[in-house]
Amino acid sequence: MNLLASLRYLAALAEHQHFGRAAGACHITQPAPSNALRALEEEFGTAIVKRDRSFGGFTAEGERVLASAQRMLHERELLQQDLNSVGGKPKGSLSIGAVPTAMPITARFSAMLQARHPGIAPVVRSMSSSELENGLKNLSLDMGLGYTERMARHGPRLGLVPQYTQHYFLVRRAGQVHSEQLQIGPKISWRDASELRVCLLTREMHNRTIVDAAFEAAGKSVEPVIETNSVLTLALSVVVGDVCSVLPGALIGAVRGYRELEALSLTGPDVRTAIGFMIQGGRPHIAHIAHTGCRNVAGAGRRLVAACGRAQRPAGSLIGGACLKQAANREQLARNRHPDLCSRQWQPKAGRKICSQINSIKPI
Numbered sequence: 001m002n003l004l005a006s007l008r009y010l011a012a013l014a015e016h017q018h019f020g021r022a023a024g025a026c027h028i029t030q031p032a033p034s035n036a037l038r039a040l041e042e043e044f045g046t047a048i049v050k051r052d053r054s055f056g057g058f059t060a061e062g063e064r065v066l067a068s069a070q071r072m073l074h075e076r077e078l079l080q081q082d083l084n085s086v087g088g089k090p091k092g093s094l095s096i097g098a099v100p101t102a103m104p105i106t107a108r109f110s111a112m113l114q115a116r117h118p119g120i121a122p123v124v125r126s127m128s129s130s131e132l133e134n135g136l137k138n139l140s141l142d143m144g145l146g147y148t149e150r151m152a153r154h155g156p157r158l159g160l161v162p163q164y165t166q167h168y169f170l171v172r173r174a175g176q177v178h179s180e181q182l183q184i185g186p187k188i189s190w191r192d193a194s195e196l197r198v199c200l201l202t203r204e205m206h207n208r209t210i211v212d213a214a215f216e217a218a219g220k221s222v223e224p225v226i227e228t229n230s231v232l233t234l235a236l237s238v239v240v241g242d243v244c245s246v247l248p249g250a251l252i253g254a255v256r257g258y259r260e261l262e263a264l265s266l267t268g269p270d271v272r273t274a275i276g277f278m279i280q281g282g283r284p285h286i287a288h289i290a291h292t293g294c295r296n297v298a299g300a301g302r303r304l305v306a307a308c309g310r311a312q313r314p315a316g317s318l319i320g321g322a323c324l325k326q327a328a329n330r331e332q333l334a335r336n337r338h339p340d341l342c343s344r345q346w347q348p349k350a351g352r353k354i355c356s357q358i359n360s361i362k363p364i
Contacts, residue, residue: 004076005028006040007072007073009026009037010037011066011138013049014066015140017055019033044061046061047061047062048061049062050062073139089117092120092121093120093123094113094123095135095142096110096123096125096141096142096143097136097144097145098124098127098144099129099145099146099147100126100229100231101166101248101250101251102145103231104250104253105145105163125141126231130204132144133146143278143279145275145277148160149274151276158279158280159279160276160278161276161279162274162276164250166249167248167265167270167272168247169246169264170188170196170264171238171245171247171261171264172238172262172264173260174261178259180259181259182255182261182262183261183262183263184264184265187266188267189218189266189267189268190215190218190266193266194215194221194222196244198224198225198243198245198246199243200226200227200245201229202229203227210273211246214271218269226241231247234247235255235258239255239260239261246266250275
């Protein structure tokens with residue numbers, strides 16, 4: 001195996017924590033991976049992995065070799081993207097990680113970016129906050145959409161592009177099926193919500209930490225009857241079962257087609273969390289274009305949160321200029337009728353500018 005192939009295997013080993021799965025991810029079979037590790041150890045004159053019957057982790061020296069390997073692979077990707085992006089047309093993949101509750105915004109961003117730059121192929125993964133941060137740290141992700149309150153632990157290494165502020169809702173089956181779509185019901189306190197049977201995300205999810213803290217602030221603790229790491233399961237459990245759930249505003253828009261549901265704004269305390277894109281400081285060519293694009297999509301994120309209970313047209317149609325006036329009217333209507341759905345940072349003109357802004361993105 002050549003050096004780059006050996007480094008790829010090393011990075012895969014760090015990701016999968018298993019010799020066989022790492023080899024499978026690299027599409028190689030024994031004895032190639034063992035020979036590659038042995039060659040690296042001979043090259044650097046030190047043990048890289050702790051060997052036992054199974055993978056036992058990296059040695060202290062191996063961690064340093066791994067960090068250098070990840071940087072070299074990242075630089076190689078940067079160079080390849082620059083070479084492929086000829087004639088002002090960027091080409092290559094863009095790895096994006098997002099916390100599950102932010103997937104509707106991530107999907108919209110990826111679709112808008114790909115429509116503007118057909119040569120860019122976004123690879124979107126749903127992951128926990130810790131997985132997202134590890135992906136940014138080991139350079140397996142180009143950017144991530146998550147909770148900005150966790151940014152302090154990373155210092156100035158990551159760039160931040162704020163997007164929107166989440167507000168939380170209790171979603172339950174309505175007493176009467178509405179004729180059109182999910183309805184926004186009266187407000188409910190976290191204390192009253194604690195008396196209900198709820199489905200929540202699992203404890204490793206940062207969203208669960210936020211929800212548990214809100215219940216505790218209301219003087220209650222909650223034991224969910226269902227736990228999941230899937231937001232789809234979170235929503236469908238309410239649709240087909242006798243449970244309620246706590247969802248942020250961006251996800252309310254994703255389930256608004258269920259006429260049998262209603263969403264109640266949670267208060268006492270009024271919990272709001274900031275969501276933003278986190279981007280590598282030394283980002284490659286394509287990630288730099290995405291960095292510009294995610295500034296433009298901030299208005300779309302706020303628009304989706306604001307209009308989640310009102311918009312009738314599919315999200316993708318908002319890219320077309322002919323729909324801008326209708327979209328702006330829907331946004332203002334939603335804002336007037338359901339102000340709790342809107343971020344306090346929402347600017348009325350942001351949604352109207354999104355299409356013209358995304359069209360102004362220029363490749364480097």
